Amino acid sequence: MLVGVPREIKVHEYRTGLTPASVRELTGRGHPVLVETGLGAAIGLSDEQYEAAGAGIVPSASEVWGRAELIVKVKEPQAAERALLREGQVLFTYLHLAADPPQAEDLVRSRAVCIAYETVTGPGGGLPLLAPMSEVAGRLAVQAGAAHLELPAGGMGVLLSGVPGVPPAHVVIIGAGVVGTNALQVAAGAGARVTVIDRNIERLRQLDLVFGNRIATRCSTGHAIEESLADADLVIGAVLVAGAAAPKLVTRAMLAGMKRGAVLVDVAIDQGGCFETSRPTTHADPTYVVDGIVHYCVANMPGAVARTSAHALNNATLPFVLALADKGWRRALADDEHLRRGLNVCRGEVTHEAVADALGRAWRDPGECLA
Template sequence: MLVGVPKEIKNHEYRVGLTPASVRELVARGHQVIVQQDAGAEIGLLDEQYVAAGAAIVGTAREIFARAEMIVKVKEPQPAECAMLRPGQVLYTYLHLAPDPEQTAALVKSGAVCIAYETITGQGGGLPLLAPMSEVAGRMAIQAGASHLEKSKGGMGLLLGGVPGVAPGHVVVIGAGVVGTNALQMAVGAGARVTVLDKNVDRLRQLDLVFGNRISTLYSNALALEKAVLSADLVVGGVLVPGAAAPKLVTRDMVSHMKKGAVIVDVAIDQGGCFETSHPTTHADPTFVVDNVIHYCVANMPGAVARTSTFALNNATIGHAVALAGKGWKQAMADDPHLRQGLNVCEGKITYAAVAQALGYDYVPAESLLN
C-alpha cells in the first residue's frame, strides 16, 4: 500500500502522523511511504531521517492526497484537506466528529473511509489510541492552569503549591479517567490541595488506595460538583463519553459564582467541552474570560509538547497502521473488532452510533460494509 503523511496545518500543530521508526515498520513489510517535506522538522524529525527509513519526500500536501491510498495524520482534517480526500481513500487520524457538523459533512461528501483514533477500543477495555494524548493533556492541564493563575496572565496571583505558612491552591478535577488521573498526579506533585469527582465509585476507591489523604474523592452529583467548583482555584474538566459530545456538567451560573481570577482548563473541548461557557481556542490565543474566570480551552493541547506527543502517539497507532496497510481496511476490520470501532465515516455513511445520534444522521453499522 502507498501510505501518505501530510504536514499538519492546524494552528500551532507540530506533531506528525508517522515517525521515521514507524515508516521503517511499514517499509520493512513492503509498503511505500511518502512524507510531505518538513512534516516533522519542527520537532527534530528531519527529511533525511525519513529518507533513511525508506520514505520518499514529496513537496506538497496536494500530491500526498492525490497519490496515497491511506493518509496518516494526527489532527482532524481541515476544510482544505477534506476537499482533497477521494472516495475509497483511507483516512487514519483523530476526528472528534460529534461536536463538528461541518467536518462530518465534508467527510461524508468525500466518500473516504475515515477511521478515528479516539474510538478504537482495546482488548483490556479503554481507548488505547486516545490514552497517550489524554496522559499528555492531563499533565499539561496543571502546567497551563498554574501558569494562568499568575497575575501577569490574568489570574488571581496564586502559587498552586503555596509556601510554608500560606495555604496551597485548590485543584478540582472532574472525571477520574486517564486525563483526570494524570492531572491529579501533577497537582499532588505540585503540592496543591486536590479534589477529584467521578460517578465510578470503584475508580475513586482505586485512587484513594494510591493517593490516600493527599486527595479528596467525591461521588459526582450536581450538589457536590457545584460546591467543589465554587471553592476551586483551578478546575480541570476531563469527562469523556467515547465518540459523543461531552456533557455540559458545569453551568454558566456556576462559573458566574466562581472566584475572581480562577482558572478553568477544559480538556474535553475536542468533544465540545464540559463547561457551558467553553469554546475552542488555539495555542496562539489560548484563553478568554467569562465572569472574571479564565478559560483555557485549547483543542490540541498535546501539540504544545509535540515531540513527546508524536512518539507517544506512534507507539499506540503503528500496530493498526500496519494492519490496515497489509490487509486493506475491510479485512483488517473484519479481523479486529477493536479496530472496527474506529470506523466513523465510510463511503458517505456514518458508521459510529454516537456520531449519528449527535448530528442527526442515519446510523449504518460498520459490519454491514465489510462484505
C-alpha cells in the same frame, strides 16, 4: 499499500502521523511511504531521517493526498484538506466528529473511509489510541492551569504549591479517567490541594487507596460540583463519553459562585467541552474570560509538547497502521473488532452509533460496510 503523511496545518500543531521509526516498519514490509517535505522539522525529525527510513519526500500536501491510498495524520483534516479527500481513500487520524458537524458533512460527502483514533477500543474496554494523548493532556492541564493562575496571564495570582505559611491552590478535577488521573498525579505532586469528582465510586475508591488523605474524592452530582467550584482556584474538565459529545457539567450560572481569576481548563473541548461556556481556542490565543473566570480551551493541547506527543502517539498507532497497510481496510477491520469500532464514516455513511446520535444522523452498521 501506498501510505501518505502530510504536514499538519492546524494552528501550532507539530506532531507527525508517522515518525521515521514507523516509516521504517512500513517500508520494511514493502509499503511505499510518501511524506511531505518538512514533516517533522519542528520536532527534530529531518527529511534525511525519513529518506533513510525509506520514505519518498514530496514537495506538497496535495501530492501526498493525491497519490496515497492510506493517509495517516494526527489532527482532524481541516477544510482545505477535506477538499482533497477522494472516494475510497482511507483516512486514519483523530476526528472528534460529535462536536464538528461541518467536518462530518465533508467526510460523508467525500465517500472516503474515515477511521478515528479516539474510538478504537482495547481488549479491556479502554481507548488505546486516545490514552497516550490523554496522559499528555492531563499532565499539561495542570501546567497550563498553573501558568494562567499567574497575574500577568489573567489569573488571581496564586502559586499552585503555596509556600510555608500560605496554603496551596485548590485544584478540582472533574472526571477520574486517564486525563483526570494524570492531572491528579501532577497536581498532587506539585503540592496542591486536590479534589477529584467522578460518578464511578469504584474508581474513586481506587484513587483513595493510592493517594489516601493527599486528596479528597466526591461522587459526581450537580451539588457536589457547584460546592467544589466555589472553593476552587483551578478546575480541570476531564470528562469523556467515547464518540459522543461531552456532557455540560459546569453551567454558566455556577461561575457566579467561583472566585474571580480562577481558571477553567477544558480538556474535553475536542468533544464539545464539559463547561457550558467553553469554546475552542488555539495555542496562539489560548484563553478568554467569562464572568471573571479564565477559560483555557485549547483543542490540541498535546501539540504544545509535540516531540514527546508524536513518539507516544506512534507507539500506540503503529500496529493498527501496519494492519491497515498489510491487509487493506476491509480485512483489517473485519479481523479486529476493536479497530472496527474506530470506523466513523464509510463511503457516505456514519458508522459509529454515538457519533451518529450526536450529529442527528442515521447510523449504518459498520459490518454492512465491510460486505
